[in-house]
Amino acid sequence: MKYPCRAQLVKGVQVTTAPVRVPDTRIPEWTGFDGLVQLISVDGQRTVGCPYWELVGDVDANQLRDLYRDMAIVRRIDAEAMALQRQGELALWAPLLGQEAAQVGSARALRHDDFVFPSYREHGVVYCLGVDPVQMLRLWRGAGLSGWDPDVHGIATPAIVVGSQPLHATGYALGVTLDGANSAALTYFGDGATSEGDVAEAFGFAASYVVPVVFFCQNNQWAISEPVRLQSHTSIVQRGRGYGIPGIQVDGNDVLAVLAATRLALARASAGEGPTLIEAVTYRMGPHTTSDDPTRYRSAAQDEEWRAKDPLARLSALLHTEGLADEEFDRQVESDASAVSAALRAGCLAMPDPEPADLFDHVYAEPHALLQEERDAYAAYLAEFDEGA
Amino acid sequence: MKYPCRAQLVKGVQVTTAPVRVPDTRIPEWTGFDGLVQLISVDGQRTVGCPYWELVGDVDANQLRDLYRDMAIVRRIDAEAMALQRQGELALWAPLLGQEAAQVGSARALRHDDFVFPSYREHGVVYCLGVDPVQMLRLWRGAGLSGWDPDVHGIATPAIVVGSQPLHATGYALGVTLDGANSAALTYFGDGATSEGDVAEAFGFAASYVVPVVFFCQNNQWAISEPVRLQSHTSIVQRGRGYGIPGIQVDGNDVLAVLAATRLALARASAGEGPTLIEAVTYRMGPHTTSDDPTRYRSAAQDEEWRAKDPLARLSALLHTEGLADEEFDRQVESDASAVSAALRAGCLAMPDPEPADLFDHVYAEPHALLQEERDAYAAYLAEFDEGA
Amino acid sequence: MSTMSLGKALNSGLRRAMEHDPKVVLMGEDIGKLGGVFRVTEGLQRDFGDRRVIDTPLAESGVIGTAVGLAMRGYRPVCEIQFDGFVYPAFDQIVSQVAKLHYRNEGRVTVPLTIRIPFGGGVGAVEHHSESPEAYFAHTAGLRVVTPSNAADGYRMIQQAIASDDPVVFFEPKRRYWEKGEVDDDGALSDVPLERAVVLREGDQVTIAAYGPMVATALHAAHIAEGEGTSVEVIDLRSLSPIDFATLEASVHKTGRLVVAHEASVFGGLGAEIAARISERCFFHLEAPVRRVGGFATPYPASRAEDHFLPDADRILHEVDRCLQP
Amino acid sequence: MSTMSLGKALNSGLRRAMEHDPKVVLMGEDIGKLGGVFRVTEGLQRDFGDRRVIDTPLAESGVIGTAVGLAMRGYRPVCEIQFDGFVYPAFDQIVSQVAKLHYRNEGRVTVPLTIRIPFGGGVGAVEHHSESPEAYFAHTAGLRVVTPSNAADGYRMIQQAIASDDPVVFFEPKRRYWEKGEVDDDGALSDVPLERAVVLREGDQVTIAAYGPMVATALHAAHIAEGEGTSVEVIDLRSLSPIDFATLEASVHKTGRLVVAHEASVFGGLGAEIAARISERCFFHLEAPVRRVGGFATPYPASRAEDHFLPDADRILHEVDRCLQP
Numbered sequence A, B: 001m002k003y004p005c006r007a008q009l010v011k012g013v014q015v016t017t018a019p020v021r022v023p024d025t026r027i028p029e030w031t032g033f034d035g036l037v038q039l040i041s042v043d044g045q046r047t048v049g050c051p052y053w054e055l056v057g058d059v060d061a062n063q064l065r066d067l068y069r070d071m072a073i074v075r076r077i078d079a080e081a082m083a084l085q086r087q088g089e090l091a092l093w094a095p096l097l098g099q100e101a102a103q104v105g106s107a108r109a110l111r112h113d114d115f116v117f118p119s120y121r122e123h124g125v126v127y128c129l130g131v132d133p134v135q136m137l138r139l140w141r142g143a144g145l146s147g148w149d150p151d152v153h154g155i156a157t158p159a160i161v162v163g164s165q166p167l168h169a170t171g172y173a174l175g176v177t178l179d180g181a182n183s184a185a186l187t188y189f190g191d192g193a194t195s196e197g198d199v200a201e202a203f204g205f206a207a208s209y210v211v212p213v214v215f216f217c218q219n220n221q222w223a224i225s226e227p228v229r230l231q232s233h234t235s236i237v238q239r240g241r242g243y244g245i246p247g248i249q250v251d252g253n254d255v256l257a258v259l260a261a262t263r264l265a266l267a268r269a270s271a272g273e274g275p276t277l278i279e280a281v282t283y284r285m286g287p288h289t290t291s292d293d294p295t296r297y298r299s300a301a302q303d304e305e306w307r308a309k310d311p312l313a314r315l316s317a318l319l320h321t322e323g324l325a326d327e328e329f330d331r332q333v334e335s336d337a338s339a340v341s342a343a344l345r346a347g348c349l350a351m352p353d354p355e356p357a358d359l360f361d362h363v364y365a366e367p368h369a370l371l372q373e374e375r376d377a378y379a380a381y382l383a384e385f386d387e388g389a
Numbered sequence C, D: 001m002s003t004m005s006l007g008k009a010l011n012s013g014l015r016r017a018m019e020h021d022p023k024v025v026l027m028g029e030d031i032g033k034l035g036g037v038f039r040v041t042e043g044l045q046r047d048f049g050d051r052r053v054i055d056t057p058l059a060e061s062g063v064i065g066t067a068v069g070l071a072m073r074g075y076r077p078v079c080e081i082q083f084d085g086f087v088y089p090a091f092d093q094i095v096s097q098v099a100k101l102h103y104r105n106e107g108r109v110t111v112p113l114t115i116r117i118p119f120g121g122g123v124g125a126v127e128h129h130s131e132s133p134e135a136y137f138a139h140t141a142g143l144r145v146v147t148p149s150n151a152a153d154g155y156r157m158i159q160q161a162i163a164s165d166d167p168v169v170f171f172e173p174k175r176r177y178w179e180k181g182e183v184d185d186d187g188a189l190s191d192v193p194l195e196r197a198v199v200l201r202e203g204d205q206v207t208i209a210a211y212g213p214m215v216a217t218a219l220h221a222a223h224i225a226e227g228e229g230t231s232v233e234v235i236d237l238r239s240l241s242p243i244d245f246a247t248l249e250a251s252v253h254k255t256g257r258l259v260v261a262h263e264a265s266v267f268g269g270l271g272a273e274i275a276a277r278i279s280e281r282c283f284f285h286l287e288a289p290v291r292r293v294g295g296f297a298t299p300y301p302a303s304r305a306e307d308h309f310l311p312d313a314d315r316i317l318h319e320v321d322r323c324l325q326p
C-alpha cells in the first residue's frame, strides 16, 4: 500500500488550484452568500440553487469516488487506532469519527504549496497530505512527540495546547506575504478553542495585516463535556465578522460543500483578500478521547440525530443512486481500507521505543554545556548498572 | 473643598437609577438604534430625533451645569498633575485631556451600588466616585501602589496591565448574579486593549453567562504610537456583536450622549439582559503619558481637527446659548477648579514617602515565615547603620 | 476514619469546604457533569447546583480572571486547571493579578483563591500533561504553593487552602490520585498548619526531602536503603512557598546529609532553593554536599522515555550513596 | 571603536543584524515610528521599511505566536516586549511553543527567535515596569537566557542572540540603557561565546557573581572593598541559561568565597541555582557559605521604596563581610 507523498499531490482533486477555479471577480459574490452551505442533502441528493456548486464544477465521478475512498480509509484508520489503544498499544487517541467530510473536503482543497496547522484530531487531513498513517500514531503511542517532517508534508505537528496554533498560521501567512508568494496557511481548531484568547488574537492580527490564512473551525458541538453553547450563544462564523473577517458556515458532513468553501477561502487568501473563517458544522460521534465517557454528559438522542447525517453514508447514497458506484467499488474501497489498517497495525507494533540517549537530543539546535553534562552523567549512571550486572 | 463621598452620590445626576429612568420594554428599541449616538452637536446645538434624548429627559439646567463643572474640575486636576510631574513631584502621569465627557458622562450614570474596574487613565471617573484627588496621585508619585479603598468608593485600583480588568469586571458581575442583586460592574479600557486575548475572553465569559457588565471602551484613536486601525479595520462595537453583545457607538466628547448610553447599558444589565459594549469615540489630546512624544507619530492636523470637538467647549456653548450659564457661573467654576488644584498640589507635596518596613506589609493576609525572617533581617541590617552612625 | 484514594479525599475535602462556607464556588473546564477529567469534582454539581460548580468556557486566563472578580465580590473561588501544561495561558492573571492584588491594595482587597492543578508525570500521557511548573509559582511573591502527597493530607490541605485568605496554588500529584490512604474525615481538621513540613520516616544518616508525587518514591528508596543498612529520614515538604526550613534544618543537624528530589528540571528548580539555604545555614553541619535529583534540562519527553526522565528509587539512592562517600 | 550608550549599542547591533541577514524582522508594540519606548529600534523602520520593522497590535501572546509562525516560514524574528511585566501574557507561547518546538519536532523545526525584554528596576516606574522574571525562563528547558551589562556586550550579544538557531530570551537592563561604553562596532564580532561568563575584575578574597543591572553595582562594591583592603573578584554571568559554572568554579577555587547578587527575589531566584551548584562542586574549597543578596519575597514595591528593595553596594558588601567572618 502506497501513500501519496507531497509530490504526488500534483495529481488528483487537491491540485485544482483555486486561482484557476475561482475567478477573483466572483469571490465577493460567493463570500457574500448567507446561510449554511450544503451541496449534498442528508439523504444524498444534490441540492439545487447553491452558488457554491460552481466551485466544484470540476469534480467528476472519479474525483467523487476518490473523496469517498479517502473518507472510508480515514474512518478505518481511526477505528484501527481506537482498537490499538484499547489493546494498550497507544497511550491515547482522539477519534475523528463523524468529521471525515470536514477533514477530507478541506484537505483536498489545498494547493501543493499551502501549509497546515492542525489540532490533535485532524488525522484525516494528515492522511490526505501523504503522511504514512503509522507515523500519525507515533505521538499517541508515546514513542515520540511528533511523527513526520512538517516541511515535507506541508503540515505542522498537531497542536495539543488548545488555541495555540492559529497564531502560528497567522505568522506563517504573514511570512507568505513578506515573501510575495501566493500560497496560504490553513489552521484547524475546534468550537471550544474559539474561547481562547490566542484564537481571538490570531483573528485580530490576521485581519490587521490582511494575511492569507484560513481559519477552519470544526464545530463538532462539544469540547469534551461542554456543549458549544457554553462557549458562544452566537454562531461561530459571527465571531470572525467582529474583526471584519468574512465567515462561511458549511455543512461539515458534506464533503463537497466543505471542498467548495475551502477552495473559496484559499482563493480569497491568494487574491490578497485576507483571512476567512470557515465554520464546518459537524459532530464528534465518538468520545473526546479514549479516556472520555460521553454518557456522563450527552444524550443518546443527540448521537442518533447525528448518526442520520453520517458523512460517508450521504456520499455513498449519492454515488449509488447516481450509478457512480457499484458493489465492486464498495468491495474495492473495503479492501483498500483493510490494507491500510493492516499496515497501520503492523507498523504500530513494529514501532521502536525511544532510547534513553534520545531524551537529550534536539533540546537545542546548538551545543549546550549543561545538557551535555547531564547526558554524560546519565550515561555513566546507566553504565554502572551494566557493570553491576 | 469637599469631595462627594460614596454616600453623597445619592444626590445629583448620578443617582437617577436606570430602572426608574429606563422602562425595560423600551430597552430593545434603544439598543437596536444603529449609528453614532450624539445629543449635542460639535457646535453646541441639541441634536433632534435621536431616541436617546429620552434617556436623559431628567437632566435639567442644574444637572447640565454640574456635568460641566465636573468636566472643568477634572480637566484642571489633569493639568495640575501634568505640572506636578514636570516639576518632578510625580514619576509619571497619563493625561485624560480630551476624554472628560466620556469619563464624566459614564461615571454620572452609575448607581450607588455599581462597581467600576478602570484603567490608568480614568481620573475623571475616580473623581466622580468621590475619591480625594490627592489619593489619585499616590501611585503616580510612587508613594504607594494604590490610592483609595475600592469598597468605599466602588472603584478598583486602576489596572496597568492593559486588558487585564475586563475579566475582573465580568467575574464581579457573575458574583452580582449569584447574589441575586441587580447592580452592575462597569469596566473601562482603551482601543488598544481590544487586541488583548483577555478582553476577548471577558466578552466570551460575559456573553456565555449573561452577566450584568458594561464594557466601556474609550476609543481615543491611539494606543501610544499605534493608530486604532492597526488594532482593527472594523469599528470596535462590531467586536462585541461577534459574541452577541450589543454595541452602542457614542460621541465620546458629548457628555449627555455618553450619560444616556451608559444609563441604557446599566439598565440592560439590571434587567438581566447581560453585557453591553459601549464605544465612546474620543481623542487623546495629550501625550500617552508624560514620557511620550506624540510629534514622532501623529500630525498636528489631527490634533487640530479634534480640538474643534472639545467636550468642554461644546457643553459651554450650549449652556451659554441657552442662557443656562453666565460669566458668573464661569467664574464660579473657575474658582472651584482652582481650589481643587490648589488642594491637589498641597496634598501632593505633603504626601509622606513609604517607610522601609511598609515594604513587607500586606504581601500576604496571613503570617508568612520567610517574609517575617526577611523583614527582621532587613531591620537588623538598617539598625547596624544607625549604630555605625 | 475511612480509607479512600487521594482523588476521593480531595473530592470529600471540596465537599466539606462547600458545606462549611456558602461563598465557596468551583470553576473550571468540564468540572460539572463530567466531574473533571480526574473526577475530583464528581457529584458536586449534582449536589450543590450549577451556580456553585461552574463549567467555564475553554479559556484559562478567563477562568482565573473571572475568579479574581468573584473574589472581589466576596466569593472564595476554587479554580481547576485541567492539566499542569495548561496553566500557562493564565500565567499573567496569576502572577500580575492574583499574586499582587492584596499588596497593591495595601491589604484592602483579599484574593482567597485556590488554584488546583493536577501535576507531574508518570501516567503515560501525551505532551503538556506531565509538567511540574511549581518553581514558577514558588518564585512569585504573593502566592502560597502547596502539594499533598497522600489522601489524608489531600483531604485536610484542600480545606486549609480554601480557608486561607491568601491565594494558594494547590498542586495535586496526578499519578497518586488512585493511591489509597486513611482519612480522618469525621474528626476535626488537623492542626498541622498548611505551611509545615512533616517527617514521614525517621532516620539518622541521610535526609531525603521530597514533595507531591516523589514522596512515595522517597519512602520506597528509604525502605530499600534500610535493607542495605542505611538509615534514611524522609521529609514531605507539603508547602513549597513558604518552605518549612526549620524542619529541614533540624533533620540535617541530625543526619548531616541531604538529598532533594523532585520531578521538575533540576536547573532552577526548588531543589536549588533548598540546597542553597541548607548549605548556607547548615554549613558546619553538612558532612557532604546537598545533592539534587530531578528532571533533566529537557522538556518532558515522550511517555515511553519518561521512566528515564523521572527520578526513581535507584536514582535517589545513587545520590544517597554519593552523600555517604563524598 | 566608538563610545555609545547601551541603548544605542543595541540599536546598532540590531541594525547590523538586519543588514547581515534579510530574514531578520523586528516585531513589537510601538517599535516603528516611535522607535520603541526606550528608542532601541529608533530609525530602523525608516531605514528598513515597515515590512521588516513591524508594529504589532497590542497583544503579547499574538506577538510571540505570530513570530513562531514566521520562524517556521524561515524568518528570524526579533520580538520586543515593551516592559518585563508585560511578558506574562505571552508566557504560554514562550514556554509551550517557542521552548519546545525544536524538541517536539526532533530537530526538524528550528525557532531562531530573539525575545528582547527591558527588565529590572531603579527607574522610578509604576507597577509592572520593574520586574526581574529571568528565573522563570532560565528554568524552562529549550530557551537560552542572556543579559548584557554594558554597551560593548549589548552590541555583540544581540547579534549573537539573533544569529543563534535557538530561541533566546534577551534581557536588557533598562536602568543601564543610558550608560556609555566603548563599542567595537567596526571590528569583527567578538569571539567570546554567548554562553560564557567573564571576569570583569580580578580579586582573590571574595567572588561576586552578578548579571545585567547588578554588574555595575557589584563593580562599585568591589571598588569600595578595595579601599577597605578587601580584594574582590567580579564575574558578569552574561548567560543565565546555560550558566558558565566553569568560570565561577575557577574563581571560587581561588577566593573560597562567593556572593551572588540579583534584583529578583532571592527565594527561588537564579542565585539559588548558583549557590546550590557551587556549594556542591566547591564543597571542599568554600571558606564560607555562599551568600545571596537580592530582592525580598515581596512584589516589586512602590518606586519611592525601591531603593530598599534593590540591592546596593552596601548590601552586597554586607554579605561580603559575612563571608569573611562566617
Ligand SMILES: Cc1ncc(C[n+]2csc(CCOP(=O)(O)OP(=O)(O)O)c2C)c(N)n1
Residues within 6 Å of the ligand: A121, A160, A161, A162, A163, A189, A190, A191, A192, A193, A194, A220, A222, A223, A224, A284, A288, C029, C058, C060, C082, C086, C089
Ligand atoms: C489550553 C488548553 N486547555 C485545556 C486543554 C484540555 N483539552 C484538550 S481538548 C479540549 C477540548 C477542546 O474542544 P474543541 O476545541 O471543541 O476541540 P475538539 O476536541 O472538540 O475537537 C480540552 C479542554 C488543552 N489541551 N489546552
Ligand SMILES: Cc1ncc(C[n+]2csc(CCOP(=O)(O)OP(=O)(O)O)c2C)c(N)n1
Residues within 6 Å of the ligand: B121, B160, B161, B162, B163, B189, B190, B191, B192, B193, B194, B220, B222, B223, B224, B284, B288, D029, D058, D060, D082, D086, D089
Ligand atoms: C499587557 C500590556 N502590554 C503593554 C503595556 C504598555 N502600554 C501601556 S498603555 C499602552 C497603550 C494602551 O492603549 P489603549 O488601550 O488604547 O489605552 P489608552 O492608553 O489609549 O487610554 C501600552 C502598550 C501594558 N501596560 N500592558
Ligand SMILES: [Mg+2]
Residues within 6 Å of the ligand: A190, A191, A192, A218, A219, A220, A221, A222, A223, A224
Ligand atoms: Mg469541539
Ligand SMILES: [Mg+2]
Residues within 6 Å of the ligand: B190, B191, B192, B218, B219, B220, B221, B222, B223, B224
Ligand atoms: Mg487608546
